[in-house]
Amino acid sequence: VTLEGDVVGSGLVRGGATSAPSLLEVQAAVDEAADRADAAARRAAQARARVSAAAERRADHQRRVAETLERLHDSDARLAAVAEQLGQLGAAARAARAEADRMRAGLAAAEVALEGDRMAAQELAERLELAQEQGADDEPSTDERDRRVAASTAARAAEMEARLALRTAEERARALAGRAEHLERAAEQERAERARVLALQQRRTRQIAGARAVLAGAQYTLAVLEVALDEAEHARSAADAERVERERDLAAVRAAVQELAGEQARLTDVVHRDEVARAEQRMRIDALSARSVEELGIEPDALIAEYGPDQPVPPGPAVPGEPEPADPPVPVPFDRPQQEKRLRAAERALALLGTVNPLALEEFAAIEERHRFLTTQLEDLKASRRDLLDIVKEVDERVEQVFTEAFHDTAREFEIVFARLFPGGEGRLVLTDPSDMLTTGLDIEARPPGKKVKRLSLLSGGERSLTAVALLVAIFKARPSPFYVLDEVEAALDDTNLGRLLTILEELRETSQLIVITHQKRTMEIADALYGVTMRGDGVTTVISQRIREDQPA
Numbered sequence: 001v002t003l004e005g006d007v008v009g010s011g012l013v014r015g016g017a018t019s020a021p022s023l024l025e026v027q028a029a030v031d032e033a034a035d036r037a038d039a040a041a042r043r044a045a046q047a048r049a050r051v052s053a054a055a056e057r058r059a060d061h062q063r064r065v066a067e068t069l070e071r072l073h074d075s076d077a078r079l080a081a082v083a084e085q086l087g088q089l090g091a092a093a094r095a096a097r098a099e100a101d102r103m104r105a106g107l108a109a110a111e112v113a114l115e116g117d118r119m120a121a122q123e124l125a126e127r128l129e130l131a132q133e134q135g136a137d138d139e140p141s142t143d144e145r146d147r148r149v150a151a152s153t154a155a156r157a158a159e160m161e162a163r164l165a166l167r168t169a170e171e172r173a174r175a176l177a178g179r180a181e182h183l184e185r186a187a188e189q190e191r192a193e194r195a196r197v198l199a200l201q202q203r204r205t206r207q208i209a210g211a212r213a214v215l216a217g218a219q220y221t222l223a224v225l226e227v228a229l230d231e232a233e234h235a236r237s238a239a240d241a242e243r244v245e246r247e248r249d250l251a252a253v254r255a256a257v258q259e260l261a262g263e264q265a266r267l268t269d270v271v272h273r274d275e276v277a278r279a280e281q282r283m284r285i286d287a288l289s290a291r292s293v294e295e296l297g298i299e300p301d302a303l304i305a306e307y308g309p310d311q312p313v314p315p316g317p318a319v320p321g322e323p324e325p326a327d328p329p330v331p332v333p334f335d336r337p338q339q340e341k342r343l344r345a346a347e348r349a350l351a352l353l354g355t356v357n358p359l360a361l362e363e364f365a366a367i368e369e370r371h372r373f374l375t376t377q378l379e380d381l382k383a384s385r386r387d388l389l390d391i392v393k394e395v396d397e398r399v400e401q402v403f404t405e406a407f408h409d410t411a412r413e414f415e416i417v418f419a420r421l422f423p424g425g426e427g428r429l430v431l432t433d434p435s436d437m438l439t440t441g442l443d444i445e446a447r448p449p450g451k452k453v454k455r456l457s458l459l460s461g462g463e464r465s466l467t468a469v470a471l472l473v474a475i476f477k478a479r480p481s482p483f484y485v486l487d488e489v490e491a492a493l494d495d496t497n498l499g500r501l502l503t504i505l506e507e508l509r510e511t512s513q514l515i516v517i518t519h520q521k522r523t524m525e526i527a528d529a530l531y532g533v534t535m536r537g538d539g540v541t542t543v544i545s546q547r548i549r550e551d552q553p554a
Contacts, residue, residue: 030249044232058215062215068204072205103169104173400438417504427444427445444471446467465490465493473508490520490523531543532545
């Protein structure tokens with residue numbers, strides 16, 4: 001039983017009987033209100049789900065009714081079209097029947113006329129036979145004969161016309177009969193289609209009636225569900241209001257309980273902290289007592305009597321480097337902050353001293369020897385660096401001198417060779433950075449005759465090839481070599497430029513040996529010896545040679 005009157009047992013919890021509701025009663029009321037609110041929320045959710053399902057069913061029924069009405073309108077339109085087509089087909093059938101009757105009457109008249117013509121023809125044939133049987137004495141006169149021949153011809157023509165009219169009438173009668181039969185079949189099919197459309201319309205009418213009944217039921221269900229939803233919303237609102245009130249009361253009670261719990265925790269912490277502080281003080285006193293006995297060999301009481309805070313503190317040693325005071329230092333009263341400061345300064349000084357190293361002299365000697373060795377090596381390296389820099393400077397000067405001479409010689413020869421390969425043209429070699437001959441680049445300016453361009457990229461393939469050959473020949477002439485190897489250098493040249501190149505090659509062969517790989521016949525003609533590779537019948541390649549000039553070495 002708590003102070004508030006709450007009774008708590010193994011299977012029983014009952015609030016006290018004080019004037020204000022206890023925490024358990026408030027908590028029970030809040031839990032009950034929360035349960036009722038949850039039940040109301042569940043009922044509202046179920047009602048909303050039922051309303052949503054009913055709305056979906058209603059929308060589905062409305063959609064089905066709209067689709068049924070649309071199909072009904074379509075069937076009405078198709079039925080009207082079928083009726084109109086039936087009327088047209090009936091009129092066409094009646095016209096076809098009338099035409100067939102007229103053709104039958106015409107066919108009967110034609111048959112009567114044909115029968116008369118047949119009888120007339122038969123009579124004429126009999127008269128002709130009778131006339132033929134009569135002798136020569138009974139031969140009619142010429143006029144009579146002509147009249148009979150004309151009558152016979154007219155009878156035959158009439159008979160032919162009657163036969164043609166009969167055939168035409170028969171054909172038209174057969175065509176009209178087939179058309180009438182076709183129209184009758186079409187009319188029969190349209191009647192069957194109309195009966196089917198009427199049956200479909202009746203079935204859709206029944207479906208529309210059923211859909212409307214279902215829609216009415218859905219609307220009634222929706223109305224009932226809306227009423228139930230409103231009631232559930234009202235119940236939920238009441239439960240929410242009650243829950244809010246209970247939660248407000250519970251919050252006030254919890255705030256009071258939390259405040260009391262905080263006060264209790266604070267008091268508990270204060271008590272615990274005091275107990276811990278007392279325990280720490282006891283442990284510290286015990287440790288200091290043990291330390292005084294172990295390290296100093298003095299009992300704590302004697303230590304306090306001799307070095308307690310009531311005793312004056314002797315002065316400390318003078319700091320090295322500071323002037324000594326005129327008067328000797330005297331003991332001063334104990335001041336804890338000042339003495340703690342002196343203790344920290346002494347500990348820092350002791351830490352700076354570090355541990356004593358008995359091998360410090362040997363280590364110093366080894367390090368000093370190492371320093372002398374490294375100093376000697378450094379001086380040697382500096383001397384070697386100075387020597388290498390002098391050598392590099394000499395090499396750079398020599399390279400610059402050689403390159404400058406070679407460039408001037410090659411540039412002079414390039415102008416001469418280019419003028420020979422391109423009569424009337426100009427070509428020269430230009431340095432990109434004349435101030436630094438070691439890193440400068442080289443540009444080739446070439447202007448063939450009749451052109452103003454100087455860039456190699458704007459020249460044709462043959463012109464670029466010939467310019468490259470001019471540069472090679474200029475290098476050959478500036479710095480001759482015992483032999484040269486040329487690989488199809490004249491492949492892109494025409495006959496005129498090829499002749500100019502061959503003239504220069506003739507000059508080069510006077511001082512050097514040329515090995516030229518070529519497909520040009522004119523180049524082969526000036527050679528001393530020819531070497532070729534061919535394949536024999538057994539598939540093995542072989543080298544063949546032919547010496548052209550015996551008086552010169554190959």
